[in-house]
Amino acid sequence: MKIYLALISAAALALSACGGQQEAAAPAASAETPAENAPAEQAAPASAGSAAAPTEAGACETVVSSDDQMKFDRQELEIKKSCKEFKIVLKHTGKMPAAAMGHNIVISKSEDTSGVVSDGAGATAANDFVKPGDTRVIAHSKLIGGGEETTFTVDPGKFAEGSQYEFYCTFPGHYGLMHGTVKLI
CATH class of the missing domain: 1.20.5 (Single alpha-helices involved in coiled-coils or other helix-helix interfaces)
Structure with missing residues (x-):
């Protein structure tokens, strides 16, 4: 004892x-x-703070962050119609790899979302969970894991007046928490 x-x-x-x-x-x-790392640390919050709307310095770009809790840091993307192309940076601030908790951003008309998500689930990670050649997809990013970021461009000319658009993650099971609206300004 x-x-x-x-x-x-x-x-x-x-x-x-x-x-x-x-x-x-x-x-x-x-x-x-x-x-x-003072300059890097100071730069990161500025980007994160400007993520809710296009930055003045880069009015034709924005940053969207995601994490391991299956969340985007915003519910709405504002894309300027006056831009020739609009750049979106997707940052995954989590730690999990793409195979376990990967995220992407896909933009389509709201009416096409369900079909794009469904077809994306069968497209596999090798295709970023986006059906190759899917004409319903206006733009999409690569699939990324924790600590990674990717940049893609959107052509504002592909948006029709009067239509509603969404952005979302097509990793299987993520759409329920990871989606929002696209607003043309």
């Missing part, structure tokens, strides 16, 4: 010591990171 209690006490002491080191290491690492 004494040996058992000694082992439990030693294990508890070791675990509490490890926990203390992690707590001490975390502030040290975060304190060093801003000093070493």
Whole structure:
């Protein structure tokens, strides 16, 4: 019994010591990171903050972020009709690989969404879960995993006045949480 209690006490002491080191290491690492990477750290929040609407510097582009919780950081994309082409940057801020939690952005008319999502599920990851040659798709990004980003362009001339458009992820099972509207401005 004494040996058992000694082992439990030693294990508890070791675990509490490890926990203390992690707590001490975390502030040290975060304190060093801003000093070493100040320009990058400052640039990232500016991009994330401007993601809700086109930036003034790049009025014909926007950034959309996604994560491992199957969410886009916005419910609406605003695309300027006056742009010759509109650039969308998709950032996956999660950690999971594309095979487990990949994301893309697909844009189509709202009335075509169900068919594009259904056909995309059968198209496999090799095709970014987008049926090759699908004429209902106005534009789409590559499928990316955690820590990755991709850029694609949209031709605003492909949008018809009076029609409604959506953007969404076609990775199987993601549409339910990962979709929004496209607004032409």
